[in-house]
Amino acid sequence: MKAEIIAIGSELVSGQSLDTNSQWLSRELSTLGIPVHFHTTLGDDLDENVAAFRIAIARADLILVSGGLGPTQDDLTREALALVAGVPLVEKAEALEAITAMFARRSRPMAERNRVQALFPVGAEMVPNRVGTAPGIWMKVANAVVTCLPGVPSELRTMYEEQVRPRLNQFATSGRVILHHKINLFGKGESDVEAAALDLTARGRIPEVGITAHDATISFRISAEGATEEEARLAMEPTLTLIRERFIELIVGEGTGDVAEALLAQLVRTGSTLATAESCTGGLVAQMITAQPGVSDYFPGGVVSYANQAKQELLGVPASLLTTYGAVSAEVAEAMAIGVRERFHATLGLSVTGVAGPTGGTPEKPVGLVFLGLATPDGRVQTRRLEIGPEQPREIIQRRSAKHVLNWARLALLALPSK
């Protein structure tokens, strides 16, 4: 059993865009114990698509294709597949219905061009797409199964999970199952984490543990295998337990979970609410919180007070503090946290004020200088000073500040009893 993944798009081979679908699909197939042997990426050229499909069909049993299913003239996957299979393209009634219904649900007229998305090679099955207009394709060609999905990652992932994975169970029974798991830490640097984990990351260790860093979140990636999913899970468990115990204070999530998700869990556990006052992060802290579903009972809201006048009028920051210490100061961070906590009637008030750059820095207050504030129900307010570094881009300064203040709130809640 061998699988190949083909990603189609001129923007991918030219280097304008990075293909992330192939990696994602490979991980998914490995959880089913289906080993991926090849990734092929190629542009929107019919002859090359036909040739690449032929190569794949000769060397793999299962071929997952992403891209080339849109309504435009450079979407050639349908045509290439029909040529390789040696069958004509015909309009599939159920596909046309699905596309028409999708436009109707969005109250938009369907363009005539979208009709080509209902064309299928004779003998192919439709893979329904409930989040976009392009239906996918499932087809047996020679001895291989070929399945084609749209290149838009959100559509590809939904369709894979809901439609393709269930169909792949026929292949999943043979071979070994490999499971991957991620545990995410925040609050220490990569080398500090690694120094405390040399026994885990040693080469040849089973299960294998790797470390990666992204946006100041450090992740352990654990890979374990077994004859069954259950066996792989059992092989992984002692390592997960070891990491969870050793790094308990730093762990902010597992899988895709990061600081905001961990904070929401603590808000829910303690029945607390949170309000945010943001200057240099400009709404990012609130956005990270509200990206989590189910947050509305725990987050009444926040203020983005970019202008000093807004800090005074909406948060009650005294004008004298702004004049004496400047907007980027511990004193103003304090007043912002207190003000936002009161105005939103929240358990905790968080604040961020700093210099996100690239301009606006001074020798005393350089780009990357950020003050955080945390106001608590006991009437206290604490502040922290971050120096993220004037060489860092605006986005990094904003993201690190936001994650830091969210993590601070999480740690403050950890000390509270469950409601």
Next chain:
Amino acid sequence: MKAEIIAIGSELVSGQSLDTNSQWLSRELSTLGIPVHFHTTLGDDLDENVAAFRIAIARADLILVSGGLGPTQDDLTREALALVAGVPLVEKAEALEAITAMFARRSRPMAERNRVQALFPVGAEMVPNRVGTAPGIWMKVANAVVTCLPGVPSELRTMYEEQVRPRLNQFATSGRVILHHKINLFGKGESDVEAAALDLTARGRIPEVGITAHDATISFRISAEGATEEEARLAMEPTLTLIRERFIELIVGEGTGDVAEALLAQLVRTGSTLATAESCTGGLVAQMITAQPGVSDYFPGGVVSYANQAKQELLGVPASLLTTYGAVSAEVAEAMAIGVRERFHATLGLSVTGVAGPTGGTPEKPVGLVFLGLATPDGRVQTRRLEIGPEQPREIIQRRSAKHVLNWARLALLALPSK
């Protein structure tokens, strides 16, 4: 002239690591006018490596290989290349010297197994590596040139820049320069844009124009070639002008520019300011605006009013509107836009209220129903109703709503004179 990039490593096809070398090399080759037609990724398997090299040599003139040059048993690039070329591997004295010298500089003993890194197929040249132990390979096989570099990105990039790029000038001078440019549109669907651009996207048109969609932003990708960069630029210009004129109202940016950047340009041009009142987007609109450097004079701030109490107290939304129409209604969007405009003393007030899901939808107000508000200095306020679709994930509903309201503000400002 066609190039292919081959990335070797079992961690890549299994999905544990993301291959970024191929994208990086593609961009580099395109600046030399060498078009990349294929990326192939495969694991550490000798037979598969040999077969993939044979396929590449048959369909490409230049093949760049990354990975498989280390000292361990799963590093098979040297051996595969020798098999494909039909020549033996022999130890190259200058390579052994270079490897020994590298270990000496790091004051570390050289392990016996590093000696295999000095093996080269007969007829191959060494590509020196001054930042690591693995020398690269440059070799003509049949009619193709094959060059192999280590997979570590920092080593690959240094060696490419210092050693490989200069050698590629032989291809670049005989070849052509290819330039890529992106023009980004917002406000219409991909098929509507395509329908208005069939002449541009026709197969075989020069310069080539493709369409891609990402987060409801539709991009034209224009690729033009010429003997020199100047010639390529001239070849591209008429197509850029044509697109800019035909889609003037929809264009939000070029290159990486999107809606928020285009809005900031209009705020600067007209000397206007903007304040935001957000419910379901939870700070995303403010975050998109403040991700732009230099925004502080044009964005006093905003309120994230998740709770109804916050809508009343911080934005002055009458309780009666919330009771009668509900928080997700045109009436509340109106009141939020008016309230935020007044409180932040801004030229424009923007508001978003909706159901981002995945829960909280009702038959009358399903997930994906969003109301936008825009309050203007003439005392008027307008609202819009979006139906993004209950099947869409929370993130997409939030992102589309945010981009839509930013674009609405941009269009409103387009009508105003420059300050």
